[in-house]
Amino acid sequence: MKGELLLLSGVTVLLQAVHGCPDKCRCHSPTNFVDCSQQGLAEIPSNLPPQTRTLHLQDNQIHQLPAFAFRSVPWLTTLNLSNNSLSNLAPQAFNGLQHLQVLNLTQNSLLFLESRLFHSLPQLRELDLSSNNISHLPTSLGKPWENLTIFAVQQNQLQQLDGALLESMPSVRLLFLKDNLWKCNCHLLGLKLWLEKFIYKGGITDGVICSSPDTWKGKDLLKIPHDLYQPCPPPAPAPAPGSSQTQQPSSAHGAVPRPPENHSSGERDPSECEFKPKPRPANLRHAIATIIVTGVVCGVLCLMMLAAAIYGCTYAAITAQYHGGCWAQTNEPGKTEGKELFDCSPA
Numbered sequence: 001m002k003g004e005l006l007l008l009s010g011v012t013v014l015l016q017a018v019h020g021c022p023d024k025c026r027c028h029s030p031t032n033f034v035d036c037s038q039q040g041l042a043e044i045p046s047n048l049p050p051q052t053r054t055l056h057l058q059d060n061q062i063h064q065l066p067a068f069a070f071r072s073v074p075w076l077t078t079l080n081l082s083n084n085s086l087s088n089l090a091p092q093a094f095n096g097l098q099h100l101q102v103l104n105l106t107q108n109s110l111l112f113l114e115s116r117l118f119h120s121l122p123q124l125r126e127l128d129l130s131s132n133n134i135s136h137l138p139t140s141l142g143k144p145w146e147n148l149t150i151f152a153v154q155q156n157q158l159q160q161l162d163g164a165l166l167e168s169m170p171s172v173r174l175l176f177l178k179d180n181l182w183k184c185n186c187h188l189l190g191l192k193l194w195l196e197k198f199i200y201k202g203g204i205t206d207g208v209i210c211s212s213p214d215t216w217k218g219k220d221l222l223k224i225p226h227d228l229y230q231p232c233p234p235p236a237p238a239p240a241p242g243s244s245q246t247q248q249p250s251s252a253h254g255a256v257p258r259p260p261e262n263h264s265s266g267e268r269d270p271s272e273c274e275f276k277p278k279p280r281p282a283n284l285r286h287a288i289a290t291i292i293v294t295g296v297v298c299g300v301l302c303l304m305m306l307a308a309a310i311y312g313c314t315y316a317a318i319t320a321q322y323h324g325g326c327w328a329q330t331n332e333p334g335k336t337e338g339k340e341l342f343d344c345s346p347a
């Protein structure tokens, strides 16, 4: 009996050790909430309770995440890593977090993100990447994030954002894009078109303010008229087989192609194409002028034809009346004018 008790208490102690709480954290078992914030941590604490659902790691000095960093807490739904020193995330850092819904990475030093990084987070609903130094986001994520509703990348160094990336977030409702280095050239047309649709469908965004070129500096991307956009030049033909499609010029309303890797011609850099208020409006004015001139010429011709017709009719009528009158007068002097005309006509 004593031995059994000892064994039981031993097991309990062991369980507590296994399911214990890391030194610098506070664990609230009923809600599976673990708070390790503001502890000066340089890395993810070991022996986190495996059933942890919410993990607060904000306000620490964690500077990197190894692959499978959260392997020990597979049930995590909310992960707060804001205000750390993260600059380097292993591409598989979040692997295994099948249930993660909220990921907060704001106020770190991230420079870029790989598409693989988020492949493992199918349930994500909120992703906050604001206040980092991100200058490049992946073009697409492969699989769509069906449930992502909040996507925040404000206060970064982004110059462009591919429409295709946003297409992979069909449920997004809140989009934070402000305070980046948006380069409002043809490569941002895809974003503009996407945002117009997004806002029309009730989405909310804090806006895209152009940072370059000088022509559009400080202007709202959504307020630059469509007329001033030109499609990007087609990407340089790839040496790979079946590259014939890439030769076709892309339409202004299609996906924006990526900037060419290289350009042999000695002209202006095609990837730098900026929509300038030059050719389109001139063409438009020309077209309008042509239409007006054509209209006037047609109108004048019509009037002339009408005049000719009226003249012809009147002449015919007068001639007929003259002849009829003579005929009527010589034959039946007592008839009325109408009758005379009627009688005249067959003559």
Ligand SMILES: *[C@@H]1O[C@H](CO)[C@@H](O)[C@H](O)[C@H]1NC(C)=O
Pocket (backbone or CB within 6 Å): 038, 040, 058, 059, 060, 061, 083
């Ligand atoms: C960020 O974390 C540090 C501690 O690492 C803290 O002193 C600072 O107040 C935090 N900043 C914000 C904006 O919360």
Ligand SMILES: *[C@@H]1O[C@H](CO)[C@@H](O)[C@H](O)[C@H]1NC(C)=O
Pocket (backbone or CB within 6 Å): 058, 059, 078, 079, 080, 081, 082, 083, 102, 104
């Ligand atoms: C993350 O932590 C900050 C405090 O640093 C807090 O304001 C914010 O609400 C937290 N976000 C999440 C998703 O828990």
Ligand SMILES: *[C@@H]1O[C@H](CO)[C@@H](O)[C@H](O)[C@H]1NC(C)=O
Pocket (backbone or CB within 6 Å): 058, 082, 083, 104, 105, 106, 107, 126, 127, 128, 150
């Ligand atoms: C992330 O944390 C910051 C504070 O550090 C907070 O202001 C922000 O709302 C959080 N983002 C989300 C999506 O909860």
Ligand SMILES: *[C@@H]1O[C@H](CO)[C@@H](O)[C@H](O)[C@H]1NC(C)=O
Pocket (backbone or CB within 6 Å): 122, 123, 146, 147
């Ligand atoms: C999106 O959310 C719904 C409802 O919570 C869930 O059933 C579905 O599995 C989620 N989608 C993905 C890809 O996880």
Ligand SMILES: *[C@@H]1O[C@H](CO)[C@@H](O)[C@H](O)[C@H]1NC(C)=O
Pocket (backbone or CB within 6 Å): 087, 109, 132, 133
């Ligand atoms: C990130 O950007 C801020 C200002 O935008 C700058 O002060 C800081 O040095 C940058 N950090 C890195 C790691 O580039």
Ligand SMILES: *[C@@H]1O[C@H](CO)[C@@H](O)[C@H](O)[C@H]1NC(C)=O
Pocket (backbone or CB within 6 Å): 261, 262, 263, 264
């Ligand atoms: C670009 O073209 C130049 C020659 O015009 C060549 O030297 C260079 O290697 C090319 N760069 C790439 C990335 O193909």
